[in-house]
Amino acid sequence: MIELDTTQAADVAVVRPLGRLTMVHAADLREVVNGAVEDGRTRIVVDLGDCEFMDSxxxxAVIGGLKQARQAGGDLRIAALQPQVMTVLQLTNLDRVLRxxxxxxxALRGD
Known part of the structure; x- marks a missing residue:
C-alpha cells in the first residue's frame, strides 16, 4: 500500500510505502509520485520508515520518481530507511544518487 500526505507547503508531498515495495506496488508508487508532480508538488519525500523490503x-520506481521530480524543477529525497532498504541502496551504489x-x-530541510 502507498500513502500520500501533503505538508503545509504547497509544493511538497510525502509518500509512505507500507510493508514491501516490490513489483506489486512499484506502479502504485509511480502513479502517486506522478500525481503529486502533476499537482505542482515537485518536492517529494519518500518516507521509507514503514517499508521493510524493497526489490529492484x-x-x-523511486529512481523514476526522482527523474520526474527533477524534470519538473523539483527533487525527490528518501528518508528513514530500514536496514534491508539501505543495503539495497548501497549494493547498487544508488546511495550516491539518492542520499x-x-x-x-x-529530508525537507536538506540537512
Whole structure:
C-alpha cells in the first residue's frame, strides 16, 4: 500500500510505502509520485520508515520518481530507511544518487 500526505507547503508531498515495495506496488508508487508532480508538488519525500523490503522494481520506481521530480524543477529525497532498504541502496551504489536522510524533517530541510 502507498500513502500520500501533503505538508503545509504547497509544493511538497510525502509518500509512505507500507510493508514491501516490490513489483506489486512499484506502479502504485509511480502513479502517486506522478500525481503529486502533476499537482505542482515537485518536492517529494519518500518516507521509507514503514517499508521493510524493497526489490529492484521498487528501487526503479523511486529512481523514476526522482527523474520526474527533477524534470519538473523539483527533487525527490528518501528518508528513514530500514536496514534491508539501505543495503539495497548501497549494493547498487544508488546511495550516491539518492542520499538517505534520517527523517522526513531532515529530508525537507536538506540537512
Amino acid at each position: 522494481s521498487g528501487l526503479g 538517505p536522510y534520517g527523517s522526513v524533517a531532515e
